[in-house]
Amino acid sequence: MFPPPSKPQDADSSIRLTDNDAALARLSAVQKGYLSDPFIRSLVPRAHLQPSRPPLINVGTFVRTVAIDDLVEQWLSISSETGTKCQIVSLGAGSDTRFWRIATGPLKDQLAAYVEIDFPEVTTKKAMAIKKSKDLTAIFGDSNQIKLAQGGVCLHAPNYHLLGADLRKSPSETLGSLISPESGSLLDPSLPTLLLCECVLVYMSLAESSAILQWFGTYFKESVLGCVVYEMFGLDDAFGRVMVNNLKSRNVTLPGAEHSPDASVLPKRFLDLGFTTSRALTLREIRRAYVDPKELERISGLEMLDEVEELELVLQHYAIISSLTVPNREDSRLWTRWVLKQKQSQSNED
Amino acid sequence: MLEWFKSGKSLPKRYVWEIVLGAYEHFSKEESLVDVDVEDGVTIDVIGDVHGQFYDLLHLYSLTGEPSDKHYLLMNGDLVDRGSWSIEVILTAFAYKWLYPKFMYINRGNHEAKDMNSTYGFEGEAKHKHGDQTYKLFAHVFTTLPLATLVSATKPPNVKNSKDILSPEGRKRFFIVHGGLFSKDEVTLEDIRKIDRVGKQPGTSGLMCELLWTDPQEMPGRGPSKRGVGIAFGPDVTKRWCTLNGVSGIIRSHEVRQDGYQIEHDGLCTTVFSAPNYVDQAGNKGAFIRIDSTGHQEYSQFEAKPHPPIKPMAYVQGGLGNMMM
Numbered sequence: 198m199f200p201p202p203s204k205p206q207d208a209d210s211s212i213r214l215t216d217n218d219a220a221l222a223r224l225s226a227v228q229k230g231y232l233s234d235p236f237i238r239s240l241v242p243r244a245h246l247q248p249s250r251p252p253l254i255n256v257g258t259f260v261r262t263v264a265i266d267d268l269v270e271q272w273l274s275i276s277s278e279t280g281t282k283c284q285i286v287s288l289g290a291g292s293d294t295r296f297w298r299i300a301t302g303p304l305k306d307q308l309a310a311y312v313e314i315d316f317p318e319v320t321t322k323k324a325m326a327i328k329k330s331k332d333l334t335a336i337f338g339d340s341n342q343i344k345l346a347q348g349g350v351c352l353h354a355p356n357y358h359l360l361g362a363d364l365r366k367s368p369s370e371t372l373g374s375l376i377s378p379e380s381g382s383l384l385d386p387s388l389p390t391l392l393l394c395e396c397v398l399v400y401m402s403l404a405e406s407s408a409i410l411q412w413f414g415t416y417f418k419e420s421v422l423g424c425v426v427y428e429m430f431g432l433d434d435a436f437g438r439v440m441v442n443n444l445k446s447r448n449v450t451l452p453g454a455e456h457s458p459d460a461s462v463l464p465k466r467f468l469d470l471g472f473t474t475s476r477a478l479t480l481r482e483i484r485r486a487y488v489d490p491k492e493l494e495r496i497s498g499l500e501m502l503d504e505v506e507e508l509e510l511v512l513q514h515y516a517i518i519s520s521l522t523v524p525n526r527e528d529s530r531l532w533t534r535w536v537l538k539q540k541q542s543q544s545n546e547d
Numbered sequence: 548m549l550e551w552f553k554s555g556k557s558l559p560k561r562y563v564w565e566i567v568l569g570a571y572e573h574f575s576k577e578e579s580l581v582d583v584d585v586e587d588g589v590t591i592d593v594i595g596d597v598h599g600q601f602y603d604l605l606h607l608y609s610l611t612g613e614p615s616d617k618h619y620l621l622m623n624g625d626l627v628d629r630g631s632w633s634i635e636v637i638l639t640a641f642a643y644k645w646l647y648p649k650f651m652y653i654n655r656g657n658h659e660a661k662d663m664n665s666t667y668g669f670e671g672e673a674k675h676k677h678g679d680q681t682y683k684l685f686a687h688v689f690t691t692l693p694l695a696t697l698v699s700a701t702k703p704p705n706v707k708n709s710k711d712i713l714s715p716e717g718r719k720r721f722f723i724v725h726g727g728l729f730s731k732d733e734v735t736l737e738d739i740r741k742i743d744r745v746g747k748q749p750g751t752s753g754l755m756c757e758l759l760w761t762d763p764q765e766m767p768g769r770g771p772s773k774r775g776v777g778i779a780f781g782p783d784v785t786k787r788w789c790t791l792n793g794v795s796g797i798i799r800s801h802e803v804r805q806d807g808y809q810i811e812h813d814g815l816c817t818t819v820f821s822a823p824n825y826v827d828q829a830g831n832k833g834a835f836i837r838i839d840s841t842g843h844q845e846y847s848q849f850e851a852k853p854h855p856p857i858k859p860m861a862y863v864q865g866g867l868g869n870m871m872m
Binding site for chain 2: 251252435436439443497500501502503504505506507510
């Protein structure tokens with residue numbers, strides 16, 4: 198007889214699977230030479246068997262990565278100039294390898310703490326992968342330093358914390374007890390802190406994501422708070438309809454996606470939430486003018502893109518929004534330098 | 548056969564081979580530049596990129612009609628890749644070539660090539676539907692596709708216009724190629740005719756590559772290609788080339804146009820694109836150009852038709868359809 202129909206995936210597990218997209222995209226970009234990342238293989242099961250992604254996706258992954266990496270590096274180096282360490286909180290981090298890349302990089306001593314938060318199912322898997330991987334545990338020196346908590350859902354190391362939580366729940370319940378448990382706060386509210394939200398806020402309602410940002414705003418009201426959001430937007434056109442339908446067929450919706458096709462409206466939300474400055478750039482603009490031209494030349498030789506229109510169309514629907522709050526004027530002079538900088542003048546393409 | 552395809556069925560491999568080999572017989576006898584004379588009472592329809600959009604192709608064929616002695620068809624490359632019915636598109640076109648070799652013409656596009664097919668879906672689709680050997684057969688037969696076609700009117704133009712560039716015999720004729728013109732001025736029709744193409748891939752430079760990859764630009768002169776392969780050529784380049792070779796204009800494809808076609812370079816360069824709502828996203832119309840025995844051109848547009856729920860690039864390994872970054 199016929200096999201029973203497969204259960205439709207519940208929406209949450211479908212959201213969790215989008216981390217697979219990101220991880221496989223990253224792995225593909227690394228394998229094809231766009232990016233270097235010795236750690237991603239440890240977080241992707243059967244990495245050697247995964248097919249690579251189309252060139253268009255590899256280029257997009259490259260642009261997104263170098264732009265966010267740039268902002269993170271600047272954060273670390275500005276905090277070094279101000280003479281303090283800093284913290285990074287990555288929401289919906291999934292299989293991100295950024296902590297390890299920083300911890301093996303030149304600015305590692307600037308990092309006081311790196312906190313990753315994601316669904317417990319995701320963090321449990323990541324915690325297991327970390328413990329099993331020599332490459333990933335090597336960072337921590339002594340493996341006794343790594344402690345699992347809450348039945349394997351959380352992992353703690355001296356300056357790295359992996360926490361499992363449903364970010365849509367009220368922050369005072371979840372974030373409060375995770376970040377400031379009775380045993381002592383994981384994050385110092387006086388240190389400059391960068392929130393990374395890569396394709397995470399868009400999966401929850403505006404109210405839910407605002408609640409998170411407000412919670413962090415309050416927690417860090419005495420210090421410099423930065424926020425980098427990377428996500429898709431402007432999905433009301435033909436391109437967007439195709440993406441939305443594709444995601445719907447995977448049981449994923451985007452309740453938090455901005456409707457306007459114009460990236461310049463994206464900062465408004467963050468300004469309304471209390472950030473003092475906010476700036477948005479599409480990946481298209483970033484590729485055109487904010488990426489080192491030598492790097493663009495290098496990657497254009499890696500694979501042949503048969504046409505550019507499709508790439509530009511895709512890149513036009515993803516944006517990086519960087520927002521900043523600086524509580525006192527002394528620090529602001531240095532911190533206002535934290536922004537993606539043009540590396541070449543915009544070309545006259547349409 | 549078309550009904551068979553429409554209902555989503557695959558031909559038995561034996562028939563696929565017969566069709567492809569039947570078409571191959573004719574392509575291998577054609578020169579790299581094919582001459583087609585449009586006799587009195589005959590028209591020829593020039594069709595642009597189709598990119599595996601079989602259901603749109605069926606609609607297009609219903610508008611143009613099947614190839615016949617009064618009614619030729621010329622498909623200007625990029626029949627495959629991206630859309631997920633590339634096999635159906637190419638087999639239909641090849642079947643017409645086999646049946647009506649003097650009424651059906653196909654130019655090679657940059658997507659009738661190995662590195663494009665491996666990335667943009669045709670290799671995956673061909674291997675999935677008909678096996679590795681069949682893909683290899685297609686790959687070889689693609690190299691026998693002519694690189695360009697010269698469509699010549701046999702009667703003088705109806706309206707004399709002093710700007711018109713005519714053939715030595717005083718007739719309009721059109722150079723039809725998938726990409727465009729060249730990085731240097733002195734290329735002649737003979738140079739193209741003599742290109743040794745069988746078994747060869749377009750590569751990233753040279754005459755064959757340029758025929759299949761270049762794009763027109765608005766600024767005069769030549770510029771770098773936005774694709775990273777070939778060049779972009781300006782209106783003055785087109786004018787000089789047409790004058791040198793006695794060609795009334797070039798018709799090319801290779802780029803999406805919202806209205807399905809666009810007349811550029813003061814009328815000397817026209818782009819025609821026949822994949823409406825390209826990859827289910829672009830919202831463009833498709834078009835085809837009908838040329839008669841006096842060299843008069845008529846433009847027709849058409850909209851996309853629905854297709855079964857298989858997304859574009861469905862056969863790309865690690866497919867694009869549901870992917871995000």
